[in-house]
Amino acid sequence: MYVAVKGGEKAIDNAHALLAEDRRGDESVPELSLEQISGQLSLAVERVMTEGSVYDRELAALALKQAQGDAVEAIFLLRAYRTTLPRFGASQPVDTGSMAIRRRISAAFKDLPGGQVLGPTYDYTHRLLDFALAAEGSERPSVAENAEPVEASMPRVTDVLGHQGLIEASGDGPEVPGDLTRQPLTFPAGRDLRLQNLARADEGFVLALAYSSQRGYGNTHPFAGEIRMGEVAVELVPEELGFAIEIGEITLTECQMVNQFKGSKSVPPQFTRGYGVSFGQCERKAMAMALVDRSLRAEDLGELVSNPAQDQEFVLYHSDNVEASGFVQHLKLPHYVDFQSELEMIRRLRRENAEAAQ
Amino acid sequence: MTSTTIDTERRRHWMGVLAKSPADRLDQLWSQLDAVPAWSHLRRPEVGLVMVRGRMGGDGAAFNMGEMTVTRCSVRVDGGPVGHAWVAGRCARHAEMAALADALLQMPRWHDEVSRRVVAPLARQLADDRAQAGRKAAATRVDFFTMVRGED
Numbered sequence: 001m002y003v004a005v006k007g008g009e010k011a012i013d014n015a016h017a018l019l020a021e022d023r024r025g026d027e028s029v030p031e032l033s034l035e036q037i038s039g040q041l042s043l044a045v046e047r048v049m050t051e052g053s054v055y056d057r058e059l060a061a062l063a064l065k066q067a068q069g070d071a072v073e074a075i076f077l078l079r080a081y082r083t084t085l086p087r088f089g090a091s092q093p094v095d096t097g098s099m100a101i102r103r104r105i106s107a108a109f110k111d112l113p114g115g116q117v118l119g120p121t122y123d124y125t126h127r128l129l130d131f132a133l134a135a136e137g138s139e140r141p142s143v144a145e146n147a148e149p150v151e152a153s154m155p156r157v158t159d160v161l162g163h164q165g166l167i168e169a170s171g172d173g174p175e176v177p178g179d180l181t182r183q184p185l186t187f188p189a190g191r192d193l194r195l196q197n198l199a200r201a202d203e204g205f206v207l208a209l210a211y212s213s214q215r216g217y218g219n220t221h222p223f224a225g226e227i228r229m230g231e232v233a234v235e236l237v238p239e240e241l242g243f244a245i246e247i248g249e250i251t252l253t254e255c256q257m258v259n260q261f262k263g264s265k266s267v268p269p270q271f272t273r274g275y276g277v278s279f280g281q282c283e284r285k286a287m288a289m290a291l292v293d294r295s296l297r298a299e300d301l302g303e304l305v306s307n308p309a310q311d312q313e314f315v316l317y318h319s320d321n322v323e324a325s326g327f328v329q330h331l332k333l334p335h336y337v338d339f340q341s342e343l344e345m346i347r348r349l350r351r352e353n354a355e356a357a358q
Numbered sequence: 359m360t361s362t363t364i365d366t367e368r369r370r371h372w373m374g375v376l377a378k379s380p381a382d383r384l385d386q387l388w389s390q391l392d393a394v395p396a397w398s399h400l401r402r403p404e405v406g407l408v409m410v411r412g413r414m415g416g417d418g419a420a421f422n423m424g425e426m427t428v429t430r431c432s433v434r435v436d437g438g439p440v441g442h443a444w445v446a447g448r449c450a451r452h453a454e455m456a457a458l459a460d461a462l463l464q465m466p467r468w469h470d471e472v473s474r475r476v477v478a479p480l481a482r483q484l485a486d487d488r489a490q491a492g493r494k495a496a497a498t499r500v501d502f503f504t505m506v507r508g509e510d
Contacts, residue, residue, distance in 0.1 A: 049424075054407070054426065055424065059448075086404075087407050090409040091409065096416045097417065102491060102495045115501075116499065119495055144498075146493050148493065149493045149496055158416070159417070170413070170418025170419075171419055177411065177419070178422075181422075195423075196422045199424055230495075234446065236428075240442055243366050244370070245369075245374060245377070246374030247377050247428055248426070248446025250426060256416065277412055
């Protein structure tokens with residue numbers, strides 16, 4: 001426990017001014033603009049939007065600039081800002097089936113309607129540092145364009161399996177999904193709340209849990225059934241109109257994991273699903289989320305729950321990096337009174353031990 | 359189809375185009391309109407959040423994915439109709455122009471001009487951008503060949 005302290009205003013002001021100087025860096029170097037951050041550090045911006053849980057590129061870029069590129073601090077800033085805005089309502093569920101595809105791959109099917117579209121990807125790069133980028137204004141290869149664009153919409157791989165009855169249905173839930181920004185989490189949590197929690201969860205935490213499940217702590221035998229990235233329209237029904245209108249487009253990455261399932265007394269052997277989605281192109285996060293979503297379904301599917309990735313309370317209570325960072329970092333705040341009493345106790349115990357030994 | 363449903367479909371179209379287009383492009387086209395009638399705010403541009411919903415597995419039950427910033431605005435043309443706008447982002451001017459365009463598009467005297475000079479070029483630009491992104495993506499379409507492993 002920490003107690004309130006007084007004083008130090010001047011020192012705190014000075015510390016913040018010093019921080020501002022550090023943030024600016026060498027003044028002979030031009031200052032970063034939000035457009036530069038948004039345009040050239042786009043994956044950082046998209047992580048901040050995903051985990052900050054607000055789709056707004058400019059705000060996420062500002063948060064990153066203010067936080068000197070510290071993703072978790074930037075996510076905290078965005079979360080804090082969101083509390084200052086009114087909630088106008090909820091969108092219609094977005095239709096990822098009609099996504100304007102910029103990337104779409106399947107590791108399960110080689111030939112699928114619409115084909116494998118690599119899009120802008122780090123896959124198949126050599127991960128060698130490119131020193132040409134160190135020199136500003138370097139040439140980049142021209143971008144190829146086919147005569148015909150990709151199909152306006154592509155079926156999901158899971159739809160193909162679904163037509164053959166080889167995969168479970170997508171999953172039911174309440175008509176109006178739960179919202180953990182409005183109600184405290186209770187257990188067991190429905191899949192709607194679990195997915196909301198994972199969508200804004202820390203990428204590192206979700207990635208590590210997903211990895212643990214692959215290494216044997218509750219293996220789900222996953223295949224990346226499909227990963228797709230592109231733009232979807234967001235529709236909403238304004239009260240004053242009474243019909244749905246498009247209010248904008250957002251970039252999403254969606255991952256459908258297809259998992260082995262041996263069946264149970266009531267269910268024949270079939271594939272099961274894990275679902276992941278992120279704002280922007282947070283593909284690693286979407287894949288990890290899909291693995292953990294499937295792991296968290298263990299209980300629903302009658303599987304033994306014996307590993308961290310399958311444990312709802314463990315996963316959902318520790319996934320939020322704003323909460324986690326706050327609790328870990330609060331240890332920096334003055335704990336003087338607490339520590340004094342511990343110090344007293346240690347001294348007393350030592351004294352008592354010494355007296356007993358005599 | 360009744361005239362109401364046709365109107366709703368057309369209105370959905372133009373409201374979507376106005377919302378999805380960049381504000382500066384809308385501003386540019388807007389400035390070419392002459393003698394826009396007087397109007398006033400019914401609801402000043404207001405920034406807030408909309409919870410974006412997704413579906414489990416893409417087509418199952420809904421869940422809350424995360425929020426997005428949205429600006430809404432309503433205007434009334436003097437002696438004329440009310441226009442509304444709900445536009446992603448935090449640009450007050452974008453929402454205001456979209457609401458005013460929505461109002462003018464409901465006025466027989468203005469409909470064709472705003473359609474032709476604002477909505478159509480914006481829709482064309484959106485379609486062109488979409489097609490170009492699609493052609494670039496198509497150039498990255500790949501055929502993987504499974505190698506025979508020689509076991510049989």
